[in-house]
Amino acid sequence: MNGRATAAQAMAAASARLRAAGVPDPARDARMLLAHAARIEASRVTLIAPEELDPAIAERFEQLIALRAIRVPVSHLLGERDFYGRRFKVSRDVLDPRPETEILIEAALAEPFSRVLDLGTGSxxxxxxxxxxxxxxxxxxxxxxxxxxLQASANAVLHRVEARAEILQSDWLDQVSGRFDLIVSNPPYIACDEMDGLSAEVREHEPEMALTDGGDGLGAYRRIAADAPGHMTGGGRLLVEIGPTQAAVVTDLLDAAGLERVQVIQDLDGRDRVVAARRPR
Known part of the structure; x- marks a missing residue:
């Protein structure tokens, strides 16, 4: 890629390079990264396709493609990720927001709440x-x-909810006081022996502590089941995201903790995704 190439030629060359590097959906990534390099919306890339790339844009694009070829996630290169209709700032310090987690959001919004606690808030x-x-x-x-x-605080400011959001550094509920009518969490649930099966983007560029507990992937649920009920109001709800094979054991943990109306919510692909429970009134 050089300053004389058109945007279309640069994208084609970048797509071929990413494909050779084994990057999934290389054309989409090349398009998004070119838009970022050119500081335009991705929907406008077709408008500049016939034009020669400005050398400064071409250089930025080359740097982005080189990083993507070694599997740095697109979200880290862009510094942001879309989630539930909003754009969140992200970095290698936090887990990327996943579309599957929107199932937890929908479940949380299905009933009113006034005080919510997010355990392992990440971004x-x-x-x-x-x-x-x-x-x-x-x-x-x-x-x-x-x-x-810090990342969560920045996103609270970005979306103008900082006056209603408190961000605490805490080992799960150790520093938490008070009671909540909604507790939510997307904890690290990947077992240590499953880590090698993750994509390079996830395994090498997302924080390990947000992915795995270093054991069987159930450590966080044991902590939450032990401590969350004491911070729930009567009738309050607990919603936790789970791995696709963990529904039965997490259900048992919440049952044993004295919570009731424990149910499993599936995602759009029919996989178990969220376990919901309620504290007795």
Whole structure:
């Protein structure tokens, strides 16, 4: 790629390079990265396709493609990711928001709530989304990572919910006080022996502590089941995202913790995705 190539030629060459590197959907990535290099919306790339690339844009595009070829995630290169209709700032310090987690959001929004606690908040996408969707609600997000807490705070400011959001550095509920009528979490649920099966983008560029507990992938659920009920109001709800094979054991943990009306919610592909439970009144 050089300053004399047209945008279309640069994209074609970048797509071929990414395909050779084994990157899934290389044409989409090349298009998004060219838009980012040119500082335009991706929908406008077709308008500049016949034009020669400005050398500065071509250089930025080359750098982005080189990084993507070694499997740096597109979201990290863009510095943002879309989630539930909003754009969130992300980095290698937090787990990328996943579209599957929107199932948890839908379940949370199905009933009213006034105080929400997000355990392992990461980017803050769950907490911030819930507060943005419910203007009367207040919430707390906790994370063991100080970098994640900073990222969540930034996203709260970005979406103008910072006055209703408290971000705490905490090992799960250790620093949490008070009771909540909604507790949500997308905890690390990948077993240690499953890590090698993850894509290079996830395994090498997302924080390990947000992916796995270093054991069987159930450690976070044991902590939540033990401590969350004491921070729930009567009738309050608990919603946790799970891995596709964990529904039965997580259901048993929440049952044993004295919670009731435990149910499994599936995602759009029919996979078990969220376990919901309620504290008795």
């Amino acid at each position: 803050g996408c769950i907490l911030v989304t819930l507060l943005a969707e419910r203007a009367e609600a207040r919430g707390t997000g906790v994370d063991l990572s100080s970098a994640a807490c």
